[in-house]
Amino acid sequence: MGLSFSMLRRLCRLWALEGHVDRLDRYHVSGWAARPGGRAPRLSIVVDGKVLDRIVPGMVRSDLRKIYRRPVQLGFNYVFDPPLREGAQVAVTDRFGQNVAKSPGRVPAEPPFDPASLNDGLSTAVPPRDLIFLVVGHRDPQAFAVSRRPAVDFLLERLQAAGVDVSSLRTILDFGCGCGRVLAGWEHVLPAQARLIGCDINPRLIAFCQAQIPFARTFVSKFRPPLEGIQSGEIDFAYAASVFTHLEPADISLWSKELARIIRPGGHLLLSFHGAGFDDVVARISDTGPEQLKATGIYTHLHSDPRRTSSGSNDYATFMTQSYVVGAFPLFEAVEILAGSSNAFMAGHDIVMFRRR
Structure with a gap:
């Protein structure tokens, strides 16, 4: 039937x-x-x-x-x-x-890119699209390249706002430098006596930096402290673009202590984080995230199978309140916080400038 x-x-x-x-x-x-x-x-x-x-x-x-x-x-x-x-x-x-x-x-065609169209005075080559994606989550070389010098201009503005004489800087650290987006922007504006250092946990990204950015010393760092080869109090200014946006609370604490070790008293640290401007993202990707963020000040979301990734990777997205970030760096004083700043350093992120106590 x-x-x-x-x-x-x-x-x-x-x-x-x-x-x-x-x-x-x-x-x-x-x-x-x-x-x-x-x-x-x-x-x-x-x-x-x-x-x-x-x-x-x-x-x-x-x-x-x-x-x-x-x-x-x-x-x-x-x-x-x-x-x-x-x-x-x-x-x-x-x-x-x-x-x-x-x-x-x-599969659509990728938009063409002509490096000669940049006219920014930078000698550093633009990384391949796959490296760009590892760092910023898109594969647009034009968008990546045009933010390099403006990102450094933003850092210089924030240093001046904090009362720092930029010409006095001796050692600058790009913590989590990726494939050198911000490092490249220091060309021609780096103080004459200053040393520029970059570190990242990804050997592929550091290989590109070492081949293309000769005015910076870059090295592969471990996922957890210490930063080998950097002495206590050696750094005048350190910055981290979308690094703490991928760390869990325990690792944030470890790196807070390590950065306090290597930055001299009176030195400065600038970092970006997912602040209140990302609350709608938290609500979209998680049913429990908004409650956890409100209760504890931090929420870390894993986008993939934990067996196929590790903390610190782009699969982890961490969202924090301003008060949590300030409390996570007890050996620093917050001298400026910009909420959801529209800037070339990390657009849309909250930005905090710390001074080492």
């Missing part, structure tokens, strides 16, 4: 595929998918007609709570390694061959 038409319709509704692709480029495809009622389906990532991998959505999508009336983990963010060619066709399907909305799609 065959299935009745009404039964077939019920089965189709039960196994219908909901969701859509949010973003597709050479490097990843992201979005969400669900069965009716909010059940996570098994999906196939299909490239040019061939199944590349099979996944089950598992990322928190707080924006879907309005649809399913409860917390759900239906998001996915699949990374292509190696990156796909431009024009490749990507489909996100289920076992019945159903596609999520906006699938299949073609």
Whole structure:
């Protein structure tokens, strides 16, 4: 006996595929998918007609709570390694061959970039797109490059506002220098007697700095203190662009003490952090994050499987209140806090300038 038409319709509704692709480029495809009622389906990532991998959505999508009336983990963010060619066709399907909305799609071309168009007087080459992504989360070399000198101009302005005679600086540290976005901007404005130092935990990023930024000494640092080779009280000014935005509380405490060790009394530390301007982000990615942030002053969100990453990576996003940040650096005095500052150093982040007690 065959299935009745009404039964077939019920089965189709039960196994219908909901969701859509949010973003597709050479490097990843992201979005969400669900069965009716909010059940996570098994999906196939299909490239040019061939199944590349099979996944089950598992990322928190707080924006879907309005649809399913409860917390759900239906998001996915699949990374292509190696990156796909431009024009490749990507489909996100289920076992019945159903596609999520906006699938299949073609990998778009990356915008062209002409380094000669910069005209900024900097000799440092612009890093490859994959290194840029590791540092700032996008792959736009133009946007990366045009922020290099303005980022340093911002630092100089903040130092002057704190009453620092910039010409007196002897040693400057870029803590978590990445592939040298801010280091490169010091060219031609670094005080003549000053030494510029950069450190990062990623050897690939430091390799680029060592090859391209000869006026800075850069080295690979360990994830936890100490910073080997830097003496106590050696640093006059240190800065950290979006470093503490990826650390958990215990590691923030460790690095607070280490930075206090290497920065001389009266020296300065400037850092950026995810402040109140990111409250909407916390609410979107976590159902419990806003409460935790309000109660403790800090919330750390893990975007991926903890077995595939580690604290300090871009998979960790840390959000803090201003009072928490000030309290986390007890050996420093906060002399200036800029909320949600629009600047070339770290746009949208809160900025705090500390003075070593």
